Amino acid sequence: MNTPASFANWKIFWKRWGVLTVISVITLALIAYYYSKTPQITEAVLASTLRQSVPLVLGALCGLLGERAAVINIGIEGQMLLAAFLAFLVNVYTGNLLLGVLAGIAVGALLGLLLAFMSVTLKIDQIIGGTVINILAIGLTGYFYKVGLSAHGKLNPIPLGPLAKIPLIGPVFFNNPPITYATILLVFLVHYVLFYTPWGLRTRAVGEHPRAADTLGINVYLVRYVNVVIGGALAGLAGAYLSLEAVGSFERLMTNGRGFVALAVMIFGKWTPLGAWGAALLFGFATAMQTQLQFGGQLHIPHQFIGMLPYLLTIIVLAGFVGRARPPAADGIPYEKEG
Amino acid sequence: MAEKTTQNPQGWWPQMKRLLLSFSVPLGAVLLALIIGAIIIEVSGASAWKAYTALAKGAFGNAAGWQRTLEKSTPLIFSGLAVAFAFKAGLFNIGAQGQLLFGAITAAWVGFAVHGLPPGLHAAVALAAGAVAGGLYGAIPGALKTYTGAHEVITTIMLNYIAMGFTDYLANGPLKDTTPGNIVARTPAILDSAKLPTWGWLPFGFVLALIGAAFAWWLLQRTTLGFEIRTVGQNPHAARYAGMKVARTVILTMVISALFAGIGGAVETQGVVGRYEPGFNANLGFDGITVALLGKTNPFGVIPAAMLLGAMRAGSNVMQFKAHVAQEITDVVQALMLFFVAADMIVRWLLRIRAAEEGEKITLSTGWGSH
Numbered sequence: 107m108n109t110p111a112s113f114a115n116w117k118i119f120w121k122r123w124g125v126l127t128v129i130s131v132i133t134l135a136l137i138a139y140y141y142s143k144t145p146q147i148t149e150a151v152l153a154s155t156l157r158q159s160v161p162l163v164l165g166a167l168c169g170l171l172g173e174r175a176a177v178i179n180i181g182i183e184g185q186m187l188l189a190a191f192l193a194f195l196v197n198v199y200t201g202n203l204l205l206g207v208l209a210g211i212a213v214g215a216l217l218g219l220l221l222a223f224m225s226v227t228l229k230i231d232q233i234i235g236g237t238v239i240n241i242l243a244i245g246l247t248g249y250f251y252k253v254g255l256s257a258h259g260k261l262n263p264i265p266l267g268p269l270a271k272i273p274l275i276g277p278v279f280f281n282n283p284p285i286t287y288a289t290i291l292l293v294f295l296v297h298y299v300l301f302y303t304p305w306g307l308r309t310r311a312v313g314e315h316p317r318a319a320d321t322l323g324i325n326v327y328l329v330r331y332v333n334v335v336i337g338g339a340l341a342g343l344a345g346a347y348l349s350l351e352a353v354g355s356f357e358r359l360m361t362n363g364r365g366f367v368a369l370a371v372m373i374f375g376k377w378t379p380l381g382a383w384g385a386a387l388l389f390g391f392a393t394a395m396q397t398q399l400q401f402g403g404q405l406h407i408p409h410q411f412i413g414m415l416p417y418l419l420t421i422i423v424l425a426g427f428v429g430r431a432r433p434p435a436a437d438g439i440p441y442e443k444e445g
Numbered sequence: 446m447a448e449k450t451t452q453n454p455q456g457w458w459p460q461m462k463r464l465l466l467s468f469s470v471p472l473g474a475v476l477l478a479l480i481i482g483a484i485i486i487e488v489s490g491a492s493a494w495k496a497y498t499a500l501a502k503g504a505f506g507n508a509a510g511w512q513r514t515l516e517k518s519t520p521l522i523f524s525g526l527a528v529a530f531a532f533k534a535g536l537f538n539i540g541a542q543g544q545l546l547f548g549a550i551t552a553a554w555v556g557f558a559v560h561g562l563p564p565g566l567h568a569a570v571a572l573a574a575g576a577v578a579g580g581l582y583g584a585i586p587g588a589l590k591t592y593t594g595a596h597e598v599i600t601t602i603m604l605n606y607i608a609m610g611f612t613d614y615l616a617n618g619p620l621k622d623t624t625p626g627n628i629v630a631r632t633p634a635i636l637d638s639a640k641l642p643t644w645g646w647l648p649f650g651f652v653l654a655l656i657g658a659a660f661a662w663w664l665l666q667r668t669t670l671g672f673e674i675r676t677v678g679q680n681p682h683a684a685r686y687a688g689m690k691v692a693r694t695v696i697l698t699m700v701i702s703a704l705f706a707g708i709g710g711a712v713e714t715q716g717v718v719g720r721y722e723p724g725f726n727a728n729l730g731f732d733g734i735t736v737a738l739l740g741k742t743n744p745f746g747v748i749p750a751a752m753l754l755g756a757m758r759a760g761s762n763v764m765q766f767k768a769h770v771a772q773e774i775t776d777v778v779q780a781l782m783l784f785f786v787a788a789d790m791i792v793r794w795l796l797r798i799r800a801a802e803e804g805e806k807i808t809l810s811t812g813w814g815s816h
Binding site for chain 2: 180224228230231233234235237238240241242244245246248249250251362363366367369370408410411413414417418420421424425426
């Protein structure tokens with residue numbers, strides 16, 4: 107009763123942010139330590155971590171936008187793959203990178219529309235609906251892909267003036283290609299929209315209790331459609347990132363399971379954009395270390411085992427966190443209007 | 446569905462008619478998918494008629510074609526059975542591919558490393574080893590689901606990638622074919638005593654697949670375990686309330702489902718490839734879903750569905766050669782089939798098929814943690 111107010115505040119702060127603070131402090135200390143020893147490698151690994159996390163963050167944002175409105179999107183992988191392909195194709199035939207990226211976004215959104223149609227209007231089982239998208243993407247990219255096409259350039263890093271000159275922070279955060287910058291902005295944008303705007307409130311209401319939302323005059327179907335389509339656009343951007351920013355070309359099945367890993371990232375991040383970003387950075391770090399270990403040659407582990415790291419991490423995350431993280435209450439359940 | 450028929454005492458023709466009617470949606474879905482596939486072929490500048498006839502000729506034109514079709518159908522039946530079996534317990538096993546890879550490489554290992562067994566026994570031991578390896582691998586997502594709530598859709602997909610990496614490592618490392626001059630990743634050839642025979646154009650593996658389907662049907666419809674599996678699939682709460690061990694049933698279902706996939710891999714190794722080579726049949730896990738849904742998750746329905754896809758795979762070479770249409774069109778058509786079979790109301794509306802009375806809608810997405 108007579109605990110000083112400041113102490114109570116501190117307790118609340120600790121309860122909420124304690125774990126995060128400890129992790130951040132340890133992480134920063136480790137980074138500082140390694141930076142003092144091997145600055146180049148540390149910079150390279152951290153920059154690579156950020157970039158590797160891009161498709162995972164975007165995929166997770168896609169997933170959580172849908173699931174906050176109670177639509178499970180298992181088709182992120184397919185959305186990314188087809189978007190990566192079309193972004194590449196448009197770039198090949200127009201020579202324009204921006205048009206390519208826009209095409210990727212459009213394809214992602216279109217597949218989002220298809221998923222929304224299947225799961226909201228037709229009320230098909232959502233996992234089967236997503237699987238349709240995945241198989242469709244594998245088939246279409248396989249059918250239309252021709253060996254020997256090559257992209258016109260790729261999205262290159264744009265150093266942000268003097269900011270890019272700051273040691274460590276500059277090369278990691280302020281010397282990135284455009285989609286990487288866009289992704290960081292999108293994390294905060296989606297966070298803002300989801301938690302500070304009427305639309306976000308409606309979305310969450312639809313995901314938790316659609317009947318109540320409906321009673322209040324919220325158009326449940328519309329909210330689900332819009333969220334899934336916007337999510338699809340984000341997955342499309344992730345696809346464009348893979349073909350036009352990360353690689354500068356298209357390869358068959360180049361998404362390599364990232365769409366599914368993104369779902370684990372979303373769950374690990376407890377269906378929040380900032381949480382997803384943190385989780386994606388962890389996965390990005392695992393992938394960055396993988397490349398480092400593979401080419402650094404310090405460890406003699408078969409490369410196949412190093413390659414399994416992100417997938418193992420996904421399983422561990424799912425096994426360790428699903429029980430504790432709570433999905434939106436109406437997640438995965440089609441909504442039937444009464445009457 | 447079998448219950449429906451046993452409850453229905455009106456002689457065989459009404460029963461048969463009912464059965465045929467219940468497959469009108471899958472048939473309609475196949476038809477619509479083929480039509481849209483034809484449009485895509487025409488739009489990309491080839492002749493759909495030529496492509497489809499070449500495909501049919503490649504698949505059924507002669508004895509070699511039939512053999513190829515049956516060989517391609519065999520792993521599809523097994524992976525379709527794996528998916529359909531898990532479906533019955535409300536589980537979505539996308540991991541058939543990984544389970545199949547483990548089955549294939551284990552059978553290959555027993556096939557080349559174990560000497561001195563008589564022919565029939567050696568083949569049987571290799572098959573059993575493949576089945577067990579696949580089944581154990583399937584136990585992992587089952588256990589993860591029951592004890593941690595991790596959704597099997599994602600864990601099985603992740604386990605597919607892990608299986609690909611692991612078998613690739615084995616075929617490049619400890620189990621690599623060390624014959625002088627070999628540089629590819631593959632195991633040594635299996636001994637003749639471990640090979641499965643082909644009678645004329647009929648591969649023994651295909652016969653095994655038919656037996657497997659009958660076994661799956663029997664297990665589901667005629668045993669206590671099957672009853673428990675179906676109850677857990679329809680209403681896990683009711684199953685728990687009735688005193689069934691839901692956790693045990695979920696794990697056991699995944700193991701049996703994965704056993705089918707494992708045998709599928711073993712049969713591919715012992716009957717067709719003759720050794721393990723990474724990279725064959727890259728998408729069998731997803732193919733199994735299409736097969737299972739086209740077959741209405743009925744073990745016997747899986748057979749014609751798998752033969753349809755098998756024929757498409759078997760004839761696609763000839764189609765590419767004669768009609769200059771890329772083989773991958775079969776993947777597109779397959780995705781369309783899955784779409785239409787899942788979106789059954791579109792098919793009903795387009796083809797004026799009466800609404801189904803059976804009311805067996807498949808529901809899997811009940812969230813990530815709840816079970």
